[in-house]
Amino acid sequence: MKLSIERATLLKALAQAQSVVERRNTIPILANVLIEADGAQVSFRATDLDIEVVDRAPAMVERAGATTVSAVMLHEIVRKLPDGALVSLIEDAASGRLTIMAGRSTFSLATLPREDFPVMASSEYSSNFSAKANVLRRLFDKAKFAISTEETRYYLNGVYMHVSTGEDGPVLRCVATDGHRLARIDAPLPEGAQGMPGVIVPRKTVGELRKLLDDDDATIAVSVSETKVRFATPAIQLTSKVIDGTFPDYTRVIPTGNTRRLEVDATEFAKAVDRVATVSSERSRAVKLSLDEDRLVLSVNAPDSGAAEEELAVAYGDERLEIGFNAKYLLEIASQVDRENAVFLFNSSGDPTLMREGNDMSAVYVVMPMRV
């Protein structure tokens, strides 16, 4: 294999590959990236056995071929090369080395045979559709903060992507929860997505997927089967196993009878929560919300370290209510609001509270109160 490629193109292609590679793993080949050169194109493939990413880039291929080298090392080398450099990758099968040349720099990296590289089995996707990058970005970005890290409830360690029915008809819906808060985000159902099986997209995949979604107008081809999901742009293809488990029935978690309505400027609210929570040193900081006629008092009382209180002018017209929340959870859901006011719907101080942006039902959040 012998090829030349522009440094910036190569760096971009390798960036995604090296982030999929697990830093600590016991199988040496999994630390490597598979480089395949053919025609006028080179592809870089990396996997951790659960996720596989293939990145294609144009290159001047003098001699077709394939080999594998350490993904992290190759990425580091390319990153440190000067901008605008032309990089040559030359495989010497006899010595088992890959030589990287750019300007006056020469590197030689140990290789492992391509035959040893585990290529993810291709599977039949029962559902294929395409969606705009910004739509997918919204779906996953707004849901991912609620993903659980609890390993015993592994079926919560991802975003549940499925087809459902929203206010205005069928939707593509992403739900994540850790048992304390829940995010349910809808987007109009893309054509061809009807009948898509619901899948739990693992946390790491959600992170990797995010890198494909920066360009607003890009179109992402999505393929889904019972066991795998694939997101592809013309250059990058991300394939991932999905979590083998059943996502709990979240619909019964979303309160429908909450009537006490609070409307507040989300940014001001978040800042105030952040300020009062400072005095608590506990790991789960509890903030008390005391609501009265158009008045919200946020308070924290930490017997060991101190107390804080802040008043906000809000729109609230119901009975007095005192309710406590974990400050971190409040901050996280308040930061999802970016256009309108945050609307909270309460029932009692022991029941789940619903939050949404204005009257927009396409993104709702549920948070469990805390005893204070």
Added chain:
Amino acid sequence: MPALCRDCLTQFQAGPRCPACRSPRVLAHPELTQLSIAHMDCDAFYASVEKRDNPALRDHPLIVGGGTRGVVSTCCYLARIKGVRSAMPMFQALKLCPEAVVVKPRMPAYAEASRAIRSMMESLTPAIEPLSLDEAFLDLTGTARLHGAAPAVMLAKLTKDMETELGLTGSVGLSHNKFLAKIASDLDKPRGFSVVGREETAAFLRPKPVRILWGVGTATQAALDRAGIRTIADLLRWDKTDLIARFGQMGERLFSLAQGQDHRRVNRDEKLKSISKETTFFEDTSDPDLLDGHIWRLSEQVADRAKARQLSGRTVTLKLKRGDFQLLTRRQSLSDPTQLTDRIYRAAADLLGQSADKGPYRLIGVGISDLVGDDQADVSGDLLDPQATKRAAAERAADAIREKFGKDAIIKGRALKS
């Protein structure tokens, strides 16, 4: 040299016998009246309580421990003569001493005796650091004026009172720091009283093996051995910087301890780090139903203790010992701390369910750690398990009933599974 009669507490200038009562139990030491850090350790505590409560056992070797499959938790001195030791598997102990009487531990009785001893200690000083039911550090610094007697006298009185009032004997080590006091209490067991003064500290420690140093277990001992360090004299030949270079933080501690320096204070409320309970089965088992019942009962015991101490834990640990003695521990962090049986049980049962190992097991244990006060416990419900809040309320209600009508007034059916 000041001396003290341990029988009548008369103080005099050293002689072989007490001038007042002619007792030979005389304690004489140049620094007798100046030392104030003590370690008190009861002699064969569980066995002594058993013998006290059942005098028929007095002249028989006695082993306290669980069943034929368990281990020796304590044995009396008669059994020790035969070579029986604590933590020895029961079958081995019975091979060494077939005539021994084996009784099951009666923890409530020991706790009761321990409380009585504790209250005696409390009349000596408030600075008590209990290490277990039967041993504690005491700091009597500055109490001489209050008691009108040196710490040594008060400690001798303590063991004397324990014998006359509780029928239990203990051994005391008196020195100028905890580390030496602890070593000293072991020198003259049973019914002992040993003093290690400042002057003699270096000479006293020099010939001792490094294993007596606090924090030196088998692993450190092996590492020291490789460096040619077997006794404290060997250790003293090393430079402090070399020790630190070779053994890290441990090296610094070894250096100070070898000099007889230990700056730890007698800590009244040594913070509890974890609460756990375990049980060894009569027969190895992998029966999920049986294990489930045990997990429930152990969770209940752990929760009871946490509730009594107003503590809660953020991490739940499941401990399993396989038939081949291989130990498996699995832990799970909770999103918020708990002291409820229900939550401890669910976490532990989940851990068992997800364990790839299928047993059989000889021991199972449940514990909580990462402890915090109970004001932060169980403050938020679970969205996905709306019943959890109700179960928590039911548990609190059951606790109130048990408080009023006794421990067995109400129990879960699950606790009967066996």
